[in-house]
Amino acid sequence: MKKFTSVSDVENLQEIIQKALQIKENPLSETQKGKGKTIGLVFLNSSLRTRLSSQIAAQNLGLNVLTLNAAQEAWNLEFADGAVMNGDTVEHIKDAIEVLNQYCDIIAVRCFAGMKSKEDDVNESILSQFLQHAKVPVISLESATRHPLQSLADCITITENWKKEHKPKVVLTWAPHIKPIAHAVGNSFAEWMQEMDVELVIANPEGYDLDKNFTKDVKVIHNQDEALKDADFIYVKNWSSFDDYAAMPEVKENWMLTNEKLANTNQAKVMHCLPVRRNVELSDEVMDGENSIIYQQAKNRIFSAQAVFSEILDELNS
């Protein structure tokens, strides 16, 4: 694996899921693999799970870890090509990347959507600079349009929780929120589920359809009750409008996931990438109920990251 920014960087999804599950069985089986090598974890945004799970995964592989909270610890970054830097920005992102090239064997970066310019976000204005200028493998810790380490953890979690022969019905359902949230987790989950042996349905209110480039032919239903019927897995996530970018068209129905809605499903397991706004996106009773596999999902972030780092190291060591 030469980089990891979307499902298309994965040669064989089932293989990497199995690898991650083996790592989960024995996380310290490759403690020498990363010895003498350095991974830089660059955060342009907040992080709890990604920050900690990436550090654990790297340590399990013997990698040195450099963590950089870019905005707080280093310099205010310029992203515009050709900018005359006579304003607030102190260092151009491409210079920061070129320096990271000198210091790191792997660069991992978190760069959320700005939610201001649709064009910038759709074009991955920041991640694209990493991909362009990095001379070492780049790993996305969530970018403007995708959150692939999360999606791989989601695949691992579904695999662990489905032992039946037939395809599970997986429903990605929109949930309420109080401010415009990015599409990365929704897009990414849609994309990865299309590579899994599942029946995927997306439920969201009118005006909230995700970018067709990610959802492709997946069935989109604007009625949550109808979508949830017989669901085996429910993935709860908010996102703002994509068409009317970052807008929040009014939603009259209550889309918060509750136990009442769960009753309508095939005892569906409930998933969420966290952080979650309790009693807004889903109710306390769901979050704390026995159908939730949300913390297991969080734990699998370690093995998702470790499987990816391990495959990247295979490439570097080859």
Added chain:
Amino acid sequence: MKKFTSVSDVENLQEIIQKALQIKENPLSETQKGKGKTIGLVFLNSSLRTRLSSQIAAQNLGLNVLTLNAAQEAWNLEFADGAVMNGDTVEHIKDAIEVLNQYCDIIAVRCFAGMKSKEDDVNESILSQFLQHAKVPVISLESATRHPLQSLADCITITENWKKEHKPKVVLTWAPHIKPIAHAVGNSFAEWMQEMDVELVIANPEGYDLDKNFTKDVKVIHNQDEALKDADFIYVKNWSSFDDYAAMPEVKENWMLTNEKLANTNQAKVMHCLPVRRNVELSDEVMDGENSIIYQQAKNRIFSAQAVFSEILDELNS
């Protein structure tokens, strides 16, 4: 030791003090004990000594260390049970804790008193959530009402500095400050000294008596000169009113510790947990004088933490 949040978690105080002193002699005697295990150091508040000494102690034991500055690096936390999270808070503390359960073998947390609601602080509204939701041992890096790693370091320091047969007279004396300060260090020192073979006296102005649940039958004197007479150890610390919670009743006398006041003692050793406001809580001449054992006390924070982490690891490894 299953957790460490107060002196009542210590089975045998003299034993752990001796263990800490042995560690001080040879800090690298147990470098394999924590191998493959991870301690999460979660800071909801500022920290210098606790942050650094905990990292050193953990590294000396071979533990992996994850440090999280929760507010700056992760998400704005909600603490209220049952909250409808439609405001500024992004992640519920109990979800953050459940995730830490997945990532850490030990969770250590600093969660100061908010100094706004007496009830919240007295009930340890944050630490109690860690104790309730954590599935791994919890270590307090200072909570609303106690600072046990500091108190253990204080016990170690007094032990090192007292070789006589009779009990030393230890005076915990209030000191001036410019804003309302929490009671944790005062409470905790009072509590731990009651388990030590010392004669404890507390000196504070009227209106500043500490919570009786901590001081119990310890003699409280409202006249500093009287209290300091023949002291062998003086512990300097400010706190605000407990009764009129977080208020700062006027104090007419000057309670700042000076060399003049020291002259009245049995060449008392001076202690302070740091940070200290020079020339407010105590004078430069005391801080920089030969009676101060304050930096030694700071150093002992390493061995206090290491002894505790080591006992927690004994439990985990058993």
Added chain:
Amino acid sequence: MKKFTSVSDVENLQEIIQKALQIKENPLSETQKGKGKTIGLVFLNSSLRTRLSSQIAAQNLGLNVLTLNAAQEAWNLEFADGAVMNGDTVEHIKDAIEVLNQYCDIIAVRCFAGMKSKEDDVNESILSQFLQHAKVPVISLESATRHPLQSLADCITITENWKKEHKPKVVLTWAPHIKPIAHAVGNSFAEWMQEMDVELVIANPEGYDLDKNFTKDVKVIHNQDEALKDADFIYVKNWSSFDDYAAMPEVKENWMLTNEKLANTNQAKVMHCLPVRRNVELSDEVMDGENSIIYQQAKNRIFSAQAVFSEILDELNS
């Protein structure tokens, strides 16, 4: 080496350059040297290269690393001797240093010029406290008047890029900026180049002469074109006025380094310590052109730091 805050702490410059180049060949040749020892990296200011290169260097030597973002993670520091600390400051720098003495075998600190009081900056009001109170070796990660780890990296980089017999002509040229910048890099480069076998010329507009204590007898030319003629190396850096401290006297000519200006040189290699304001200090075409050795210079920060840490460890281990 007992400390490292200026070129005068280096016994033999050529020797340490050669040592750094050997380390670059084999960075992991001394992984046991720092085992069981701790370096504290204290940042009072932002840092990217220094932060990461110091961590890598320390890890390569087997040192434990404690990183402290003092202002954000610990306490607001007081710097004035004898201060009555009844204001915003919570901990005196000398107490913080005394505590670092207890925790670290080496203290490295970044403390920029405040650019408010010439006297404070010239007297290194912060670094001087570290030198006064530290009981362990002190390493400057850039102070008010010097940036010695950068300058050593600059010497390494020039050595790598000059194989001819005759002395290279090295021009330190002032560059435009939008706000008052400190003199540390300029001073330091001037000082170190005087110890190298080069012909140093400084070019800056009238009113921008550096402190004579650093530039001594080096030729200062107020005409950039004249200075750049036949240059072999050009070091680009802004600084504000030293005489009229921190002022920015008007400059009518355009001092931004461009390809047009490079044409006038002996195919000069271009250097900059980074971060650089593109199209203000130098043009994109220079930054991205083949004459730039700026990223190589950034990489050499690792070996500069590692050579220094290694010599400091020799002293500690002796």
